[in-house]
Amino acid sequence: MMDTDSLRTLVERNAASRGGPGKRFPDLRAEMERLEERGELIIHRIRPENRAVEVRNLVGGTKRIPTDRLWHHKSCGQCGNIPGYPSSLLWLMNETGRSYLNEPHQTSCTAWNYHGTGTSNPVALAAVAARNFHRAYETDHFPLIHCGTSFGDYKEMRRLLVENEDVRHKVRDVLRRLGRELVLPEEIVHYSEWVHVMAPEIVARKVHNVDGIVTAVHEPCHYYKMVPEDAVYDPHFFGGQRPAVPSAIVMALGAKVADYSTWYDCCGFGFRHILAEREFSRSFANLRKIRPMVEEAHADVAITSDTGCVTTLDKSQWIGKAHGFSYSLPILSDVEFVALALGAHPYKIVQVHWHTTCVEGLMTKMGIDWKSAKEEFREYLERLKNGAAPDNLYPPRDEIERYFAINKGPVMPDPEGVGPASLPAPSNAKGGSP
């Protein structure tokens, strides 16, 4: 590890050479402010209520991560196929007393479709992004992006909207026809960055010992390769040479992070390939990621922080048996691993049964009594089958919200007293025809 002075020089040197006008990584913030002054857009600012924590990025600049009053921007793949992923995150927020809004009034970012098929265009992508940002803004909750691809896409859209006047005006026109304005949040924040800054509170609530667990971390491409300057780097992790997220939370919990030869490789999701050319995805995942993680890193579990990566690495292993790969390496997102370590119910909260790789072995190593938990869950399913009302992590919504995006206050009671009463009243006019 370097001494502080060398480190500071290094970071400043990096920032000076990479950032600034005309350099590789332009500073968008100043330009965003200028545009707001000219009335071209509205900046959704982070406020004290959001309890933001500062982190550093690739070029040594600061990024602020809001931890409270968050608007969940959900991931299609997570909600569809890995529901324990968002469920673990919301459970963590409940445990740490953070308020949030999770609502039906969010569209997909549409980026998976774009990357897979090319059937969209920058104006459409930017308009979808801006529409979701505006929704978060009008609910007074700061957007938290669940998917790595949404995160990468939204970072690019921010840059596009700030730098390209033509696109910006087109998007603003489309939004106005929807009754919305052009809003850009002050920061584009990935949920794994929230987990990262919540480390002290998370570790304080640890229930199971993970000291003996060896993990291999897979860094999602779209987290750090798109708009690379906007990702969390920390000199205490990998000497600041690899993103700190999500490795840092794994280490903070006490588990080991082992290196392997293909650390930088993509998982093989391919966006298109995972659906339409799966021989590629499963070959790549098994040969280039799973095998080194098992044979070099000797991992008990692979941790990653993106939808596509969990999907690819998890779903590609079963067929590997046809080629003599019988690894069965459990793949978990950072939040699922964290939730398990903090004592969340493996099936009711972490929903491990949606994974095709077997998580039970890992849970045994962690000292989790999954057998009882499984029984409990079976009973719960029976009750649900017979018409019982399901448990929910927050008060479920009224039926009107199946149709209309009304304004709504925070889900969790706000200890500061800024409750629903002080928010703008639900505006039925928002239910206007599109």
Next chain:
Amino acid sequence: MSIVARLPRPPSDRVEEESPEPPALLIRGRHAPSPEERSLSEEILTEFRADPRSSEFVLGCLNCGECTSGCPAARFYDFSPREMVQVAIHADAPTLWDAMQEKIWACCQCYSCTMRCRFGNDIGGIISVMRELSVRHGLDSARKTLAPFGRTFRLLTTVGTQISPDMIQPEFFRDWGPAATRLDETWGVPLEVLRKAIPIDVLRTTRAAWEVSVQTSLELFRIYEETGVLDMLRGVDPDLVEMLVDLVDERRGEFEEAKRRFQLPKAEPAGPSSSSPG
């Protein structure tokens, strides 16, 4: 024509001939455009050059190969990001046409190349531009690519998410194994009940990743209409688009009905939002 007639004639005999074909980078590629496709390939080249992103994303190339070093597709396909950049810089119509058949679809869109390019190119980005062009022009290769994504498109335009739990059908995802496709059998309850057991209310559906409100899904459709995405799709699959428009009309009907049920006022005229919190 007999071979004798094709032999070059001595200069004194030469008469005014048509000007010869300009030399092509791709002399006889795997996917050279047929004579009928020739003019389309030239139109595509012109559009490609005219797209402002072409000059923004491709600045030049040192041929250093660093982009390819991290490329997952380069290991498995006859493809490399370096090749794509070279095509973007030098291509004539047949070469670009060739690249747009198979090569651009090999790309995994991981952006390892873009992150590493020493010259500052956005290689993943320029490949996306080529893909957009191929869809816009309804090329066969685009049609083939889009075929499995018809469902995704239907989901996006009607319910607003790209995935739905009920699309993980055993016949289509056999290689993911029974744990993925037969979860209901493993637990002895229907998929709907398994979704009910998720402690997040909007996830309790099998037809979408999460339940998107009707207003929101209509907003997404409107965006697709106004920004030309539906038109792009029409070029490749007009029947699909017709079906989508019908489905969305049904949604609109549902929406209007709900307005009546909840006694909401008529639509406000279009204009800036009046409810931005301070």
Next chain:
Amino acid sequence: MNPILVIGAGPAGLSAAAELADLGAPTLLVERERYLGGNPTRWRYSMLVPDLKPTEEVLGGLLRKVETDPRIERRLSTIATKAEAAGKGYRVTLRTDATEETREVSAVVVATGFEHFDSRRKFEYGYGRFPDVLDFKELEGMITDDRIVRPSDGKAPRRIAWILCVGSRDIQVGNTWCCRLGCAVSIKQAVEVRKRHPEIEAYVYYMDIRTYGLWERLYWDAMQEFGVKFIRGRVGHITLAEDGKRLLASGEDTILSRPTEIPFDMIVLASGMEPGAGTTEAARLFGLTVGPEGFLAPRMADLNPIDSGVQGVFYAGAATGPKAIVDSVTEGMGAALRAFRYARG
């Protein structure tokens, strides 16, 4: 006349000071380090290009002359902190840890040189975390001592790779220029290693080979006589190899047009040249023009790199851009002559 100030005692500054002394000019040589010699001394360069003569043989005479010549006033551990025009010359404030004094000088030679790129900034190479990834300055010392071993386990390497253009020609780290010497120095190192240890395999990963002019001989000899292998393609990242002991260099062989991954026992980075802090500071002190890359911009770069365009100030060496030692020494002589004529009126 008032002394002529030479800022920097690397090869350019030493050469300027020696020349000025021989011209009979009083010379004030200011150097921020505790020693004379600049980067070659600091990093213990072993042999220089193109003839591969030991540094001591090439520069030793110059160093000793400057160390002992009574006409040269040497100020080590000293920096210039202020400068203002005084008549035709300058009034300069010089500071050490303990003292501060102001001197009148009749002309200035800026020979503040360069700094090597800090290879930790090329994140994907893991320099600073993988002990067997070395900067080529570190290898110089190993070659001088003829102790070429892996820092991780002290074992002799069987296969070494040199990666050119680290911190050069790379917008991702912010340095777009060529360092001029990376090729020649790396190939020289590969040749030196192969000469002493023919059992060690040497690979050079390159984008271009810039062994300019007559230095091309080095490149041909490296292949013909010493069997150094060249792979055309830059390395994207370095990770641990499968055995957990060696390093894996992932790149593309652009001639064969395919990705390549080769395990090595040691990887050496040809780290480029950047404008040094001294150069930036000198620009501030004397109001000098700095080019877009941060090096000092001469008045007419197409003509000569010595005339600054600023009254009484002359340039020598890598302060104006990446330079070989032979060029720095030559420019030192030219700057000395210019400064002398200027001071004499």
